Amino acid sequence: MFKKRNTVSKLWLKLTNKPQYKMYKWELENYKNEQLTNFFTGANLLDTPDKIIAAARQDGCINVMHSGNAGDVIYALPTIKQLHQLTGAPINVYLRTNQPIVLSGHASHSMGAVMLNEKTVSLLAPLIAAQPYVNSCQVYQSEKIHLNFDIVRSKTISLGSGNIARWYSYFTGITPQLWQPWLTVKPDAAYANTIVLARSERYRNSAISYAFLSRYPNLVFIGVKSEYEDMKKAIPTLRWVEVSDFLHMAQLIAGCKLFIGNQSFPFSVAEALKVPRVLEVYAKIANVVPEGPNAYDFYFQQHLESLVKQLYNA
Numbered sequence: 001m002f003k004k005r006n007t008v009s010k011l012w013l014k015l016t017n018k019p020q021y022k023m024y025k026w027e028l029e030n031y032k033n034e035q036l037t038n039f040f041t042g043a044n045l046l047d048t049p050d051k052i053i054a055a056a057r058q059d060g061c062i063n064v065m066h067s068g069n070a071g072d073v074i075y076a077l078p079t080i081k082q083l084h085q086l087t088g089a090p091i092n093v094y095l096r097t098n099q100p101i102v103l104s105g106h107a108s109h110s111m112g113a114v115m116l117n118e119k120t121v122s123l124l125a126p127l128i129a130a131q132p133y134v135n136s137c138q139v140y141q142s143e144k145i146h147l148n149f150d151i152v153r154s155k156t157i158s159l160g161s162g163n164i165a166r167w168y169s170y171f172t173g174i175t176p177q178l179w180q181p182w183l184t185v186k187p188d189a190a191y192a193n194t195i196v197l198a199r200s201e202r203y204r205n206s207a208i209s210y211a212f213l214s215r216y217p218n219l220v221f222i223g224v225k226s227e228y229e230d231m232k233k234a235i236p237t238l239r240w241v242e243v244s245d246f247l248h249m250a251q252l253i254a255g256c257k258l259f260i261g262n263q264s265f266p267f268s269v270a271e272a273l274k275v276p277r278v279l280e281v282y283a284k285i286a287n288v289v290p291e292g293p294n295a296y297d298f299y300f301q302q303h304l305e306s307l308v309k310q311l312y313n314a
Helices: 007-016 018-033 049-059 070-087 118-129 149-153 211-215 225-232 246-255 265-273 301-312
Strands: 062-066 091-095 136-139 195-198 219-221 258-262 277-280 295-298
Touching: 007 018, 049 062, 049 070, 062 070, 062 149, 070 091, 070 118, 070 265, 091 118, 118 136, 118 246, 195 265, 211 301, 219 225, 246 265, 258 265, 258 301, 265 277, 277 301, 295 301
Parallel strands: 062 091, 091 136, 195 219, 195 258, 258 277, 277 295
Antiparallel strands: none
8 A cells, every 4th residue: 555755754765765766756646646536435436236237227328437548448348348248238438538647667658648648549439339338439528427447546456466357346346257258340351370469668578589480471560660660670571550440450450360469458459359369478567367268478488489389380
């Protein structure tokens, strides 16, 4: 549990342990930005299935809000899917934009200083709205909200371990079926013999090299251009595909032979689709856990190369 320091304690930490002081400042900013809103206090908290069912009967729908990173939204979907199955009510997903993100150390993020902006919502909404258990997905505009999934950032659970996809069940009492697919899209058959890669600048295992993939044909990278250019240094034959939106990305991943990625947004899509997938685990924040069929993860180079050989030849 985060504990604020007094002025003397903060000054002493700054003088004696600058890395720890920097981490403290990061945690302090998160603490300020992630407090529970009034909606989540007392009797207003829909924290059991019975309360959620009653709200659905009263209002004829359940409105869910999320302002987290795109991958976090994908990992919230299995709980949203169970919400629909539990209540039978239309589920409307509202994405709140321009909420600040605070990164530790020298980490960077493709979104910059916020977790979601209007551009990302425009890319993400077609994929979410296409799911049969979602009635609509749009930018939040002061609508009545039944479940604000930003509650996961209230410092009441650890966000650096466990499984992101279980965060939302802890506050609703609804257990998602994570071994089953929770995204449904039409696979793009053009990528049936393709290895698809994605590797963000964050959450990289510095001991891992992907140069060995040059031995394999049909290698495609999805992600931002700077990440592609960095990966191409190790894999000269790598080709970049710029997707039109995240529904297009999901169709590409659904059709591929094998997906390889680190703990970034594209892997959340691969996990939701349950395609053959290999995850580069980031040991310091191992909060992505592949579950169900075709799921593999690794820490060490020899295991990565062995897994790729095994799955490619399957």
